[in-house]
Amino acid sequence: MNNLVNYRPAQPTDIPQAINLIKGVFGRMGGEGWMLKLGDKCLVDIFCSLLYQEPEGFIVAESNRIVGFIVGVRDAKKTRVILPKLFIKTVLGRYNFELGLGQLIRRMPEYLGFLFSPRKSYARAELSYLVIDEGFQGQGVGTKLALLFFEFLKRKGVCAVQVLVNERNIKANKFYNRLGFEFVASLSKKTSLKTGIMVKQL
Secondary structure, three states, rough: OOOOOOEOOOOOOHHHHHHHHHHHHHHOOOOHHHHHOOHHHHHHHHHHOOOOOOHHEEEEEOOEEEEEEEEEOOHHHHHHHHHHHHHHHHHOOOOOOOOOOOOOHHHHHHHHHHOOOOOOOOOOEEEEEEEEEEEOOOOOOOHHHHHHHHHHHHHHOOOOEEEEEEEEOOHHHHHHOOOOEEEEEEEEOOOOOOEEEEEEEE
């Protein structure tokens, strides 16, 4: 465990650093990086909405700068309302969409399939994001953030939490397995993003 890292509740001023971190880490990945194409302004709205909805569920790891963060909510159904609304605003041109119209049209089924696909909730609470700077991975930062998030859920009387994981991301799957998550379902038939649902009992 890295003792030089401090953990604290996120503040609105942390969001730009969190977005830069998620862009750096997920930008090199396939499925996990798809939402980055929505642009910075849309991402700011998403994270501001998550922070407003569940301030205790947004925790950052800091070592002179933000080196990791976790975002989660007690009621995932409320969170799923956020992304489609912001996506619609993006399509209508209220944000600077970085893909261009041609690629947007080609990838529209992929985006809509993920955002609007009906999926069973195996746990009401959801871990939405857990992102660690590459230079701090393997030092227990992600584990510490997850444990702090689990403690928050337990204080609120939550008994289970789910997370969506890219089924092809072996590293992430092993990490969540170590935390006690178990694979329960796949969304791969509904979206090309190869996403699976994992659940942990608290």
